[in-house]
Amino acid sequence: MKEGPDIARIAALIGDPARANMLTALMSGKALTVSELASEAGVTLQTASAHLSKLDAGGLLRPRKQGRHKYFSIASDDVAQVLEALMGLAAGAGHLRRRTGPKDAALRKARVCYNHLAGDKGTQLFDSILAQGHLVIEGDTLKLTASGHRFASDMGIDLASLEKGKSTLCRECLDWSERRSHLAGSLGRAFLSRFEELGWVTRDQGSRAVIFSAAGETRFDQLFGR
Amino acid sequence: MKEGPDIARIAALIGDPARANMLTALMSGKALTVSELASEAGVTLQTASAHLSKLDAGGLLRPRKQGRHKYFSIASDDVAQVLEALMGLAAGAGHLRRRTGPKDAALRKARVCYNHLAGDKGTQLFDSILAQGHLVIEGDTLKLTASGHRFASDMGIDLASLEKGKSTLCRECLDWSERRSHLAGSLGRAFLSRFEELGWVTRDQGSRAVIFSAAGETRFDQLFGR
DNA sequence: TTAATGCTTCGACTACGGTCGAACTATGAA
DNA sequence: TTCATAGTTCGACCGTAGTCGAAGCATTAA
Known part of the structure; x- marks a missing residue:
C-alpha cells in the first residue's frame, strides 16, 4: 500500500x-x-x-x-520545477484558462522562472545556444562546450566562480506557457542577471514579467537569433 | 494577487x-x-x-x-510527469528517505513510469539510443532519426500507426531515483510493450517493478550497452 | 529609556472535507 | 425471475486545519 x-x-x-x-x-x-x-x-x-x-x-x-x-x-531548483509543472497542468486542464489580461502577453513573452529567463525569449535563448553549439545534451545532462565557455566569458560571465558552486551549471526547465525547455541552473541565472546589468532587461515590479528595452532586444536577437 | x-x-x-x-x-x-x-x-x-x-x-x-x-x-503524460517530479522532491526533501526494502532495489533498477520503462534500465535505454544516433534533441523536442526509424522497425515496432496517434512520439521524462531522463511518449510505451512481448521483461504484480529475465537482460545490454 | 515596526505564539472559533453506514442503481450470473 | 457483485448517492459525524484577535518577543530608531 x-x-x-x-x-x-x-x-x-x-x-x-x-x-x-x-x-x-x-x-x-x-x-x-x-x-x-x-x-x-x-x-x-x-x-x-x-x-x-x-x-x-x-x-x-x-x-x-x-x-x-x-x-x-x-x-531549490527542484521545487521551482515542480511548481512550473503544476502550472502547466493547471493551465492546460483548467477548462477555462484564465482571462488573458494585459500583463499576460508580457508574461508569455518573457518572465523569470525562479531566477532564470523563461517564456518565449527564454526558449529562444536556449534553442539558439544549442544550435550554435555552445551547449550539448549528453544523455540527461547539459554540457557547456569549449565555444560555450568562450561565449559566456565574452559576455562577461565569470564561469570559474559558477563552477565552484555546488548547484548544477546547466539544466533544462520546462515552461508552462511555451511547453518547451529553457535554460536553468546557475548559468541560466548568470545570463539573466548579466542581461539586467547590461540594461537589456528590467524586471517588472510585482509580477514575474521581464521587460526588454528596445536596444536590449535588438542586441539579444542579434546574439540569439532563431 | x-x-x-x-x-x-x-x-x-x-x-x-x-x-x-x-x-x-x-x-x-x-x-x-x-x-x-x-x-x-x-x-x-x-x-x-x-x-x-x-x-x-x-x-x-x-x-x-x-x-x-x-x-x-x-x-495524460503531463499528469504522470508532475507526479514523478513530486516523488523526486518527496524522496529528496523527506528527511528520512523511506527504508530500502527488498523491493526497493528492484524498483531502482527497472520500473514502469506510467507506461514506459524507468529506473536504471530506463536511462540506459535512453542514453544508448541517443549515443547511437537514433534519437536527436532538437531544441526542446526529441526527434527520431532515419537510423532510429530503421532500428525501431527492426525491433518490430509499428511506427506508422504510432505516428498517426495524437500523442507525442518521443518525450523526455525525469526519474526520481536516477534523476536522469528516460524515454517517454508513445515510442517509450511501444518499447516497453515490445520488451514484454519478446519475453525480456515481466511486470511484477502489485508493484511498479519490472523484472528482467536473464536472457532478456543479455539481449537488452547487447542492444543498449552503455 | 520609550516608541515603532516586524514577526511569532497562543487561544478560540469556524468551516470544510474526509469518513463510513445505509439505502439505491446498474450490470451480469443463475 | 432472483441473487450477487460493482459502484453511486445520501446523510450524518467528526477532526483537522485555516483563520484572526490579542498578547508577547525581537530588533531598530529616536
Missing part, C-alpha cells in the same frame, strides 16, 4: 490557496518578507507566518533573517 | 493521502477498478468513489466503463 515517497505531504502543502499564492509570488525569484507574502496571499500577518513555517518545515522554502525582516525564497 | 494558473486546485487534489495512494498505484500504468483503488488506499468503497470522481473532475484521471467495472487510469 505504501510505496515510493510521500507525495501527499508536499502536495498538501502546495494545495492550500494561501500557500499556493505565496509560492507563485516567490516564483519571481525574489526573496520576499513575511508581510509582503501576507498581502500577496490576502491573509493577515499571523496566518502568513504560520503558513510559512509549514512550508519551511516541508523543505520548500529557504528562510533568511536580515535585521528585523525575515526573507523567504524558493528552496 | 492572482497570477498564473490555479496551482492550488490540483495540488490539493494530490494532497490527500488516500488520493495520493491511488495516484501512486496508477503510476504502474495499469488501469485499476474502483475497488482495487479503494483497497490500495485503505478506504472503503464509498470514499474511494468520492475521491475518484474528484480526481476525474480535476482532469487527472481518465475513466473507462467496462461492464459493471469502472477502470481508472492516469489522464
Whole structure:
C-alpha cells in the first residue's frame, strides 16, 4: 500500500490557496518578507507566518533573517520545477484558462522562472545556444562546450566562480506557457542577471514579467537569433 | 494577487493521502477498478468513489466503463510527469528517505513510469539510443532519426500507426531515483510493450517493478550497452 | 529609556472535507 | 425471475486545519 515517497505531504502543502499564492509570488525569484507574502496571499500577518513555517518545515522554502525582516525564497531548483509543472497542468486542464489580461502577453513573452529567463525569449535563448553549439545534451545532462565557455566569458560571465558552486551549471526547465525547455541552473541565472546589468532587461515590479528595452532586444536577437 | 494558473486546485487534489495512494498505484500504468483503488488506499468503497470522481473532475484521471467495472487510469503524460517530479522532491526533501526494502532495489533498477520503462534500465535505454544516433534533441523536442526509424522497425515496432496517434512520439521524462531522463511518449510505451512481448521483461504484480529475465537482460545490454 | 515596526505564539472559533453506514442503481450470473 | 457483485448517492459525524484577535518577543530608531 505504501510505496515510493510521500507525495501527499508536499502536495498538501502546495494545495492550500494561501500557500499556493505565496509560492507563485516567490516564483519571481525574489526573496520576499513575511508581510509582503501576507498581502500577496490576502491573509493577515499571523496566518502568513504560520503558513510559512509549514512550508519551511516541508523543505520548500529557504528562510533568511536580515535585521528585523525575515526573507523567504524558493528552496531549490527542484521545487521551482515542480511548481512550473503544476502550472502547466493547471493551465492546460483548467477548462477555462484564465482571462488573458494585459500583463499576460508580457508574461508569455518573457518572465523569470525562479531566477532564470523563461517564456518565449527564454526558449529562444536556449534553442539558439544549442544550435550554435555552445551547449550539448549528453544523455540527461547539459554540457557547456569549449565555444560555450568562450561565449559566456565574452559576455562577461565569470564561469570559474559558477563552477565552484555546488548547484548544477546547466539544466533544462520546462515552461508552462511555451511547453518547451529553457535554460536553468546557475548559468541560466548568470545570463539573466548579466542581461539586467547590461540594461537589456528590467524586471517588472510585482509580477514575474521581464521587460526588454528596445536596444536590449535588438542586441539579444542579434546574439540569439532563431 | 492572482497570477498564473490555479496551482492550488490540483495540488490539493494530490494532497490527500488516500488520493495520493491511488495516484501512486496508477503510476504502474495499469488501469485499476474502483475497488482495487479503494483497497490500495485503505478506504472503503464509498470514499474511494468520492475521491475518484474528484480526481476525474480535476482532469487527472481518465475513466473507462467496462461492464459493471469502472477502470481508472492516469489522464495524460503531463499528469504522470508532475507526479514523478513530486516523488523526486518527496524522496529528496523527506528527511528520512523511506527504508530500502527488498523491493526497493528492484524498483531502482527497472520500473514502469506510467507506461514506459524507468529506473536504471530506463536511462540506459535512453542514453544508448541517443549515443547511437537514433534519437536527436532538437531544441526542446526529441526527434527520431532515419537510423532510429530503421532500428525501431527492426525491433518490430509499428511506427506508422504510432505516428498517426495524437500523442507525442518521443518525450523526455525525469526519474526520481536516477534523476536522469528516460524515454517517454508513445515510442517509450511501444518499447516497453515490445520488451514484454519478446519475453525480456515481466511486470511484477502489485508493484511498479519490472523484472528482467536473464536472457532478456543479455539481449537488452547487447542492444543498449552503455 | 520609550516608541515603532516586524514577526511569532497562543487561544478560540469556524468551516470544510474526509469518513463510513445505509439505502439505491446498474450490470451480469443463475 | 432472483441473487450477487460493482459502484453511486445520501446523510450524518467528526477532526483537522485555516483563520484572526490579542498578547508577547525581537530588533531598530529616536
